[in-house]
Amino acid sequence: MSDEAATVLGIDIGGTKMAAAIVSADGEVISKDRIATPPGGADQVFAALAELIVRVSGDATPAAVGIGSAGPLDQLHGLVSPVNITGWRNFPLVARVRALTGDVPVTLGVDGHCFALGEFWTGAGRNVDNLLGIVVSTGVGAGLVVDGKPLLGQSGNAAHLGHMVVDLDGESCACGSYGCVETYASGPRMVARARRLGWRSEEIVDAAVLSADAAAGDEIALAVFDDGAQALAAGIVATAVTVDLTTVVIGGGVAKAGPVLFDPVQRWVKRLAQLPFVADLTVEPAQLDNAGLIGAARLGWDALR
Structure with a gap:
């Protein structure tokens, strides 16, 4: 699939809100949505994220997924322990997202890294x-x-x-x-x-x-x-x-x-x-309202390239 036809799913996770977007190869946001980060245990928080991913993806089949999450995280093992999401401690975020999105590359980064990468790419x-x-x-x-x-x-x-x-x-x-x-x-x-x-x-x-x-x-x-x-x-x-x-x-x-x-x-x-x-x-x-999403998607594109 060419870059022109492919899309990537970007996910931005923080203590206040979670957002997701389908992003093209040139950084254009095709669809996006956000929800408040819910309280509760690990599964309750992920269930809300999973619903958001399904809603944003629609009929799209992303070629890769990039995730920006509040940290700290264990990038090697795909685990997150956000200071401001108490329900997630060593939560296997990459594995859970991959099970939801299929056998595509899933790349994890700290949300601040994704913000910087988004502003660097298109901001x-x-x-x-x-x-x-x-x-x-x-x-x-x-x-x-x-x-x-x-x-x-x-x-x-x-x-x-x-x-x-x-x-x-x-x-x-x-x-x-x-x-x-x-x-x-x-x-x-x-x-x-x-x-x-x-x-x-x-x-x-x-x-x-x-x-x-x-x-x-x-x-x-x-x-x-x-x-x-x-x-x-x-x-x-x-x-x-x-x-x-x-x-x-x-x-x-x-x-x-x-x-x-x-x-x-x-x-x-x-x-x-x-x-x-x-x-x-x-x-x-910053010039972008959604730099974290754009940067997370860029992580996905970099994994493909």
Whole structure:
């Protein structure tokens, strides 16, 4: 089957939502859908994903499947243990998806890797060779593309920037460590910190409300976003000086805050990136609404090629 006729199934799995799409060889989304990630045990969560896959696939017979999942994961054995999906611990996701989709290549990657690969393929990074992509949402995920290829690492968990420690005396993190980027920059953790400081402490609120208040000049909201931006910038600069890159793309729900997030991130990056080879480090918003899906599909296409 030629690339022109073939399609790939891309799957994007996170703590808040699960999405799937049928994607062509040039990155065009032919059909897609999404659902909220359900609570419950391993089988209940997978049953919802299976229903989504069947609905999106329709009459299509994908030549391969690419999966981006919240991590950590065991790429060699196709197992996932997402920090924010408690029902899946060493869950055999690849085997379960392959049983559903037939005898086709099924490739697994961290969702942050897929986000970076999607933006590299058809989004903000399509004119560069090296890219750091960051997703700021329920958690903080990341991925690297180096010399045009995703940098996955030996276990498939490279570039786990959200769990890079940036504050040795920092707050405890869901991963078991403390002072991670995610403890300062994820949406839920920023909201929790703001509430502890007295912001809307009696209301049901989320990161979108926090960002709106920050845009309106609320001092607590602005301070919390600045703390999150500083943590992100520390992770960005540490990664940039390690792998020598200058392009960073940020997406995810919290990134929709716009200048409230990007202005302090760029300010802190400029302050922290002092070595000459990262002096031109740029941070820009993602261009794709579905970069994780596109990147997951690209994993499938790469497996075919």
